[in-house]
Amino acid sequence: MKEWLTAREIAEEKLPELPSNRTAMIAFAEREGWNDHPLARKRAGRGGGMEYHIRLLPLMAQIYYKRRWLRLGAVDMPPAANDEARPVENAASRREALNRDSRLAVLKLYDGFRQGFTGMEKYALQTFVLSYNSRKLHIPEWLAEAMPEITRDQVRRWSGKKKKGQALGFDRGAARKGTGVLDTANEGAVRIFILGLIAHAPHLSAGEIRRQVRGEFGDTLEAISKGAPKTIPVPPIRTFQHFLKAQKQEHRAELLMITNPDGFRSTMAMSGTGSLSYITEPNQMWQIDASPVDAICTDGRQTVYACIDIATRRAIFYISPTPTAEAVGLLIRRAILAWGVPEEIKCDNGSDFMAVATQRLLAALNITLTPSDPYAPQQKGFVERVIRTFQHRLVATLPGYVGHSVADRKVIENRKSFDKRLGRDDATIFGVTLSGAELQTICDRWAETDYQHSPHSGLGGKTPFQVAASSHHTVRRIEDPRILDILLSPVAGKDGLRTVTKFGVRIEDNFYKDESGTILPGRQVFVRRDPNDVGRILLFDPADGRFLDEAICGEIAGIDMKTRTKAKKELRAEYLREKTAPIIKAARDIAKGPALHERSQQVAMRDMPNVTPLPKPEVTHTTPEIAAALAAAEHGKRKPKAAKPLEGRAAEIHDQIQRDLSADAAPRKATNVVQLDTRETRWRRALAIEASMEAGADIPADDARWLMGYRDDPEYRVMKRMSAEHGSALSF
Structure with a gap:
């Protein structure tokens, strides 16, 4: 089977989900990024x-291509043209295939014989048949057993079918398949019902299934006999036995998937072998997983965390009392210090792998976390296999071994049943002597000396150590292990976020104060605890992860905080003076300028439209109540008292004032013009009065008083400033 195909060859195969012409196939490959994939080559x-490579093709296309070209059998000859187009699954039985x-x-032998025969075709065929039956030709042993004799009519018929593209295989038993009584009874309902019984209760006997069929469909069934419907009694038990055997064989995959999903995945589900062949460089992808250790320790049963590098098959193990996110972080720390930083880590959806702490760690290290699909352990088969190797090759040799399954453990318990009858516990029965720390030491030594120096079939017989040593891959290293220690340190609370108060950062019932005094109250910080010092925390900026400062709790650290607090107050005061100086200066500059309401009104006036509304017609609104209120108001007015006549000198002064006022008053003509009182009219009136004053004309007393009052109004100052800024461009 050809594994590397050009765009033209792929198009000619006419595979599902792919274009069927060369140009479209080239465009498809460019669009999907095939040309840059490791499985593409010049x-x-x-x-x-x-x-x-065919592994780049979509899944359905790969299946159809392999079914078409993958040949399993003993036919040592190229497949015929008519056989190429037939899917393999159409070969219903071994007899048909044979x-x-x-x-x-036979047709191939005849073609070779005919090419060297110079006579007519009918004589060539006759001679070939006689030579074949008399064994004068070189005939393979398997062919002689399968086809001892042939006739001319058979060869002609087979040759005709081959030219027409018809099937050459035939199995009479297969031809009758699916036409039995239980297959066709009640339009197939009986067959489906029996398959449901097998899936629901696989232990039922043929007699019980026959009884269930009678209970469901009655004592007679509707079947097809010689092409015509017919009512027949329920067949005997023997028929059910044959039918059950055939159905269990034909539908063994479907039934196993329903009744035993784990068994189906282990034995029949499509294998992922070679699915990660594009992983060729160390640290390109790691897989991690966890499993209970099949051995008991003195401090309880431990959990083993395993990490495997896909390209080199190197493995690292970490023993933890319980499955936790902290254990995942420590496993990754050990692997990074030993191998470098990976590009991607694949794991399952366990709570310890999907914990916020794990995701925060990988995000800080710029490592892609790829969870597998739920209930799909085959997607991380490499780490599953290395854990199995660990359990079977190492753990089985340890004291305290309890077996890989319940059955294994039962055998060990039976072998030590006498100890159990004496009332001894599991630790005594299984010979428990190792602690978790001792088991970790044994695991490290086994991984370094045994596992990584053992040949691996997936590496072409090389060892993980040889593959890693021969690689020229550039390793990304963490300069200082303390960096990992800080990233692995626990955070405060669930999310690590805290708000600084005037007392400091509160964690539980304690307050931690920053050393520099520059982190002001109200600021949110991300807090990590120092695993080696309970009285010390590290503060980071939650937005960009930048380190801000450390904070100390005096009560826990045993430090006298009086002197430190005084010094911190001075530092904070100096820091605040430095930060607030430009702000205070800006506030003072604002205070020296126009009032804020004037600034606001100036902006509002710039935003106002340059439109003067026309006066609206008005009428007096009145109601009986309004009229009554007006009458009451008029009634309440007091009439002015008549002034007492002046006498003597007072009368003379009053007369003189009246004469002076009469002489100064200019004659005025009464007009009926109605002047609108708006912002624009007031400004124009002020300009007109000021222009008259500059010209030296006489100004009426009313206009003079009005101008003096208007100049005190903020509107006048705003309009004057706008006029100075815009000049003639200001118009209404």
Whole structure:
């Protein structure tokens, strides 16, 4: 089977989900990024171009291609043209496949014989048949057993079918398949009902299934006999036995998937072998997983965390009393210090792997976390296999071994049943002597001396150590292990976020104060605890992760905080003076300028539209109540008292004032013009009065008083400033 195909060859295969012409296939490959994939290569030879490995094809396309070209059998000859187009699954039985292969072999022998025969075709065929039956020709042993004798009519018939593209294989038993009474009874309902019984209760006997069928469908069934419907009694138990055997064989995969999903995944689910062949560089992808250790320790049963590098198959193990996110972080720390920083880590959806702490750690290290699909352990088969190797090759040799399954443990318990009858506990029965720390030491030594120096079939017989040593990959290293220690340190609370108060950062019932005094109250910080010092925490900026300062709790650290607090107050005061100085200066500059309401009104007036509304018609609104209120108001007015006549000198002064006022008053003409009182009219009136004053004209007393009052109004100052800024451009 050809594994590297050009765009033209892929198009000619007419596979599902792919284009069927060369140009469209080239465009498809460019759009999907195939040309940059490790499974694509330059085509050697004339014309150049690209070749693609069949693993790049979509899943359905791969299945159809392999079914078409993958041949399993003993036919040592190229497949015939008519056989190429037939899917393998159409070969219903081994007998049909043997008939097909033997007939194809006979036709191939005849074609070779005919090419060296100079006579007419009918004589060539006759001579070939006689030579075949008399064994004068070189006939393979398997062909002689499958086809001892042939006739001319058979060869003609097979040759005709081959030219027409018809099937050459035939199995009479397969031809009758699916036509039995229980297959066709009640339009197939009986068959489906029996399959449901098998899936629901696989232990039922043929007699019980026959009884269930009678209870569901009655004592008679509607079947097809010789092409016509017919009512027949329920077949005997023997028929059910044959039918159950055939159905269990035909539907063994479907039934196993329903009744035993784990068994189906282990034995029949599509294997992922080679699915990660594009992983060629160390640290390109790691897989991590955890499993209970099949051995008891003196401090309880431990959990082993395993990490495997896909490209080199190197493995590192970490023993933890319980599955926790902290254990995942420590496993990754050990692997990074030993191998470097990976690009991607694949794991399952366990709470310890999907914990916020784990995701925060990987995000800080710029490592991609890829969880597998739920209930799909095959997607991380490499780490599953290395844990199995660990359990079977190492743990089985340790004291305290309890077996890999319940059955294994039962055998060990039976072997030590006498100790159990004496009332001894599991630790005594299983010979428990190792602690978790001692088990960690043994695991490290086994991984370094045994596992990584053992040949691996997936590495072509090389050891993980040899593959890693021969790699020229550039390793990304963490300069200082303390960096990992800080990133692995626990955070405060659930999310690590705290708000600084005037007392400091509160964690539980304690307050931690920053050393520099520059982190002001009200600021939110991300807090990590120092695992080696309970009285010390590290503060980071939650937005960009930048380190801010450390904070100390005097009560826990045993430090006298009086002197430190005084010094911190001075530092904070100096820091505040430095930070507030430009702000205070800006506030003072604002205070020296126009009032804020004037600034606001100036902006509002710039935003106002330059439109003067026309006066609206008005009428007096009145109601009986309004009229009554007006009458009451008029009634309450007091009439002015008549002034007493002046006498003597007072009368003379009053007369003189009246004469002076009469002489100064200019004659005025009464007009009926109605002047609108708006912002624009007031400004124009002020300008007119000021222009008259500058010209030296006489100003009426009313206008003079009005101008003096208007100049004190903020509106006048705003309009004057706008006029100075815009000049003639200001118009209403």
